[in-house]
Each structure stands twice: as structure tokens, then as C-alpha cells.
Amino acid sequence: MSPGIRSVFDREFDEVRVKLAGMTKLVDVAVERSMNALAERDTKLAKIVIDGDLEINKQRFQIEEDCLALIATQQPAATDLREIIAILYMIVELERMGDYAAGIAKTVILMKEEPLLKTFKKIFKMAELSRQMLADSMQAFTNRDPVLAQEITDRDNKIDELYKIVFLRLLKIMAKDPDMVTRCTYLMWCAHNLERIADRVINISEQVTFMTTGTLKEFE
Amino acid sequence: MVVTFGELVLTEVASAPVLQLDNRITNIPINRYPPFFIDEIIAVKIPLHKVRLSNGYSVKSNHMVDPQPVFTIRDLNFYYGAVRALSQISLEIPPNLITALIGPSGCGKSTFLRCLNRMNDTIPGTHIEGQIFLKGMDIYSPDVDLALLRQKVGMVFQKPNPFPQSVFDNVAYGPRVVGLTRNKKELETIVERSLRQVALWDEVKDALNENALSFSLGEQQRLCIARLLAVQPEVILMDEPASALDPIATLRIEELMVELKQNYTIIVVTHNMQQAARVSDFTGFFWLGELVEFSPTANMFTRPEKRLSEDYITGKMG
Numbered sequence: 001m002s003p004g005i006r007s008v009f010d011r012e013f014d015e016v017r018v019k020l021a022g023m024t025k026l027v028d029v030a031v032e033r034s035m036n037a038l039a040e041r042d043t044k045l046a047k048i049v050i051d052g053d054l055e056i057n058k059q060r061f062q063i064e065e066d067c068l069a070l071i072a073t074q075q076p077a078a079t080d081l082r083e084i085i086a087i088l089y090m091i092v093e094l095e096r097m098g099d100y101a102a103g104i105a106k107t108v109i110l111m112k113e114e115p116l117l118k119t120f121k122k123i124f125k126m127a128e129l130s131r132q133m134l135a136d137s138m139q140a141f142t143n144r145d146p147v148l149a150q151e152i153t154d155r156d157n158k159i160d161e162l163y164k165i166v167f168l169r170l171l172k173i174m175a176k177d178p179d180m181v182t183r184c185t186y187l188m189w190c191a192h193n194l195e196r197i198a199d200r201v202i203n204i205s206e207q208v209t210f211m212t213t214g215t216l217k218e219f220e
Numbered sequence: 221m222v223v224t225f226g227e228l229v230l231t232e233v234a235s236a237p238v239l240q241l242d243n244r245i246t247n248i249p250i251n252r253y254p255p256f257f258i259d260e261i262i263a264v265k266i267p268l269h270k271v272r273l274s275n276g277y278s279v280k281s282n283h284m285v286d287p288q289p290v291f292t293i294r295d296l297n298f299y300y301g302a303v304r305a306l307s308q309i310s311l312e313i314p315p316n317l318i319t320a321l322i323g324p325s326g327c328g329k330s331t332f333l334r335c336l337n338r339m340n341d342t343i344p345g346t347h348i349e350g351q352i353f354l355k356g357m358d359i360y361s362p363d364v365d366l367a368l369l370r371q372k373v374g375m376v377f378q379k380p381n382p383f384p385q386s387v388f389d390n391v392a393y394g395p396r397v398v399g400l401t402r403n404k405k406e407l408e409t410i411v412e413r414s415l416r417q418v419a420l421w422d423e424v425k426d427a428l429n430e431n432a433l434s435f436s437l438g439e440q441q442r443l444c445i446a447r448l449l450a451v452q453p454e455v456i457l458m459d460e461p462a463s464a465l466d467p468i469a470t471l472r473i474e475e476l477m478v479e480l481k482q483n484y485t486i487i488v489v490t491h492n493m494q495q496a497a498r499v500s501d502f503t504g505f506f507w508l509g510e511l512v513e514f515s516p517t518a519n520m521f522t523r524p525e526k527r528l529s530e531d532y533i534t535g536k537m538g
Contacts, residue, residue, distance in 0.1 A: 006471065008478055008498065072521035073497040 009074045013084075016066045020087055023059040024138050027094050028131055030056065030101035031197065035127045037108045038190060041116065049105035056098035060091045082214060086207040090141075093200040093207075097134070100193040100200075107186045114183050117173070123187065126162045126194040129155065133201040140208045149208040152201065153219040159198040166191045275312045277516050279501060283316060283482045288355075290315040290455060290485045291336060296350035298331055298340070305331045309350070309511045311504065315454075318477055318486045320496035320517065323506035323532070329489045332506065333457050336487065337373035338366060354455075371398060374448035378460035380440035382432035382447070387424050390432045390443055391415060394451035414446040418476055438469025442476065449480075456480065458488040462495065474499045493533060497521045505529045 030049050037046040067084050070076060076084055133152050140148040170184040170191075202219050210216050271285045272278045279285060289312035298306035306328045313319050321329040334340045335352060338359060352359050359369055371394070382390050391411045394400075401407040411428075415421040420442045424435075432443055441461060448456060458477075462470040477486055477499055490496050496503050496517065503520040505513045505528075513520065513529045524530045531537045 007475060068522050069518035073518055075494055075498070 012070060016063060016087060019063050023094055026056050027097045028134060030098050031127060031131055034101040034104035035124060037105055043109050046105035046108040050102050053098050053102040056095060060095040063091045082211045086211040089207045090204050093203045097197050097200050100197050103193045104190045107189050111186050120187060122162050122166050123191050126159055129159055130194055130198045133198060137201050137204045144212045146209050146212040149205040152205045156198050156202050159195060163191055163195040273314045285316045289313055290355060292353040294351045298335060298348050299346060301345045304509060306509045311511060311514050313487060315485045316481055317501040318481050318488060318499055319502045320500035321489045321504045321506060322493055322496045327506040328509040329506045330459055333459055333487060333489050336457055337370050337375060371451045372453055373455040373457060374453040375457040376445055376448060376461045379464050380437055380444050382440050382443050384433055386429045387432050387443060388428040391447050391450050394447060398451055410450050414450040417449050418442040418446045420446060438465050438472060441473060455485045460490060505532060
């Protein structure tokens, strides 16, 4: 079929892709801000992240609606169909990532003015790596690059390693000083949320693999 | 920071990111696969004229759409002799959009279409009740000029029906009869413009004197549409315009319809539900002479309001 013969479909599909990019941006900003709020003990910023989650949820439903209409009216097939299905899964993952960012922000508010534990650069490293994985997974999606998608999944090990280190260190502190238990638990929640965010990126990579190769496979 | 995705603009408002649709950027060509990397500025054109129509629905479109209906139909009943073929049809058809009429054979959709330019008048024993207004003009009023009505509301049929004449004479026929042009030059201009509008000019410009019947069916159908455009209609009625064509020629006709809706209102009757879904903005579902549902096409095919429409669309009946 010659290119451009389905211009309505192409245009509407592009619109969905653009909205997906917009939603990804919102999620990325939410993660970045929740970590800034944590670093600075900035409850105002944390509140902004929590409120912003509503917009992420709204975007998810909007894109879902658009995909539904595309499937019902345009009868997509093969790669197009796989891409739409992949997008439907990806927006769910993105929405959950938004929830995790909001979760970190809520923890920031709970911790209020308690002093920051100084040793937690590794938590911030986790956030940095997760955000890079998210950006790369979208790059893999855009470029239809299953190799990059696979490569991202390997990086999850690094996140898991960091999480383990953070977890053990927090345990140690709690064992030594019972006054620190509350604060350490809050931080553990944050680390856990970041670990989950990275897991969600892996799910996105699985979808990119499905979209590009047609193979459904679970990454470890 | 502002990230622009065409008219989808991500702005920082009160330091919280907000996605909003924005009308500022236009005429930027579509990038099929825009780079998604998060901090890049991306430009993609997204259609953004949002119009609230008089029928209560909103549409978004690449081109401007007048909110007032082109056709207003009130309590229409149509009879073949004593048999009532249409009962109590009331609806408004929006301009510069594609309205599809679907339903099983014999449901009255073609009869309804032919009411809109009084083609049924030629069938003996038929009569009509109710009113049809074309932009406020009652088309069944006794003083209506039928030739003018059919010039404004043209029709394309299932089987391409070019005259057995040259391509040029086919397209020039209408303007000659109606007296649209003063000289040959003007006539040639109209013929070329009409053939360009249906994307046929490049294929036939060196064969304008060839017999129209020597072309493929898809080309013949586009020629018939060009013939109709030459008399500058406002509305194009299409009765199964692609059912005699192969899938590629069908897609070409559908693309053409989408192009044409910028300047014309299109009402299409089709047996092909997928075609209605692909191409139209509004869909009307007819059943046993009644209009069961009239909804935006995306709604009709994802969440029809009536059980009967649902059953027909999902193939449970019909």
C-alpha cells in the first residue's frame, strides 16, 4: 500500500503518540520533583507532585479512550495493532509510576521537618538511574529498537543492588538507634517506590519488544 | 520550560506541569515518528478546531466547521404506495463533515438519502410527509427549482456511471448545461480544477479526449465525483460509492472523501460498517425505516447508546 493512503489513521495515531510522550514527560517530572522535595524537605513541592498526579491519571484515560476509538474505527492490523496494544499497557505502567512518585511526595510530607539522614546518596542514584531507564525505554519505543529495550532490562539489576544496600543500611541504623525507626521506615518506602518504578520501566521494555518483534516475553 | 508537541503544549503553570491543548502552532508538517526524547522540542500538527454543533455534540477538526446544520430533517415519513419506508425521521446533518448511514438492506437508508435531493420524486406512487430544510430552505416547497437543488446536492452512485464520452466532456457536461462558464478557457479551468480535486488530473491530463469508459472502475468513480464537483455543489450524497471497487481503490475514495469534506458536506450510505467507522464523523443507524441512533462515529463504535445499534454493530443481528 502506498504511503499516505490512510492519512486519517496516521494523523490520529500520531496524536496518540504525542500524548504518550507528553504523559511520559509528566511522569518524569513527577519523579524528579518528588526526589527534589525529599532532598530539600520541601513540603510545598511535595504537594505539587501529589496534585499533579491527577493530571497523569487524566492523561491515561484520555489516551486509553483514543486507542479504543482507533481500534474500533480504523481496524489497525499487524505492527499498528501491536503498537496500540503496547501503548495501552504502557500508559497503565506510566500511571502507576506517577502514583509511586506521589507516594514519595506523601512520605516527604509525613517526614516534615525531621532532619535528613545524610548517607542516602544511593537513593538519589536509584532515582537517577530509573529516570534514565524511562527515557531510554521511550527512545526504544520511538526508534522501534528491541536491542535497546533488552539492554534497559539489564540495568534493573543495578537498581536492585542499590535497593539492597539501602535496605540493609537502614536496617542497621534502626537496630542501633530505635529513635531512628520512623525516619528510616519512611526512607525505606521511598527506596521501595523507586525500585518499583524501575520494574515498571521493565514492563514498558517488554511492550516495546512485543511491538517491534511480535514476541511476548517476560524479562527477568 | 515549555515542551511543544505541535499543538499539545506542556507548560509549567504555578510550577506544576500541566498538559494543555494549544492552538498557537499550525501548519507544521506531521513527523510520522517524532523523536520522543523527553527534553526535545517536538512539533506535530494536531487538528484543533473544536466546534460545538447545534446537535449538541462537539467535533474537532482540521478545518473550520459551521455549527449550524446543512440539513434539518423534521418528522420525515416516506411511503412507497401504502408501504411506509421511513418513519418519523428527525435529525440535523452537520456541514463540512462526513455523515455515514448504516443499516441492513431495506432499512431505508438509501431511500432517506434520495429524499435529500428529491430523487424519489421520479418514482411513481411515492409520497412524503414532514420537512427537509437545506440551510433553512424547505426543499419540498412547491417553488423549489429541482435542477438547482440537484446541482447543490449532487449524488454519486454505487456503480460508476460516466457518460460514454471523453473525460473532458464528462466533467464539462454539468457546467455546459447549467451555463456556469462564458468561454472555453473558463470551462477548461473548471475541468482541470475538478479533476485535480479528485486527484485524477495527473493520470488523465494527456488523455482528456479518451473515452471515460476505458479507465479503471476506481478512476471512473473519481471521474464521476469530478463531474459532480464541476457544478459546485454544497452537499455530496454517496450511495455505496466504493462497493464496486477493490480495497486500494476503496481506500483512495475514502481518502478523497476526507479531502473533500473541507469544502463539501458528505453523506454516505454504506453496507460496509468498517468503512463508516474509518471515514465518517457521524454515523446514523437505520432499522426498519427508523433512525435508531445518530452519534459521533467514535461513540457509535465504542459505546453505542441503543441496544439495537450495539447488536447490529457487533454482528448479533442484521
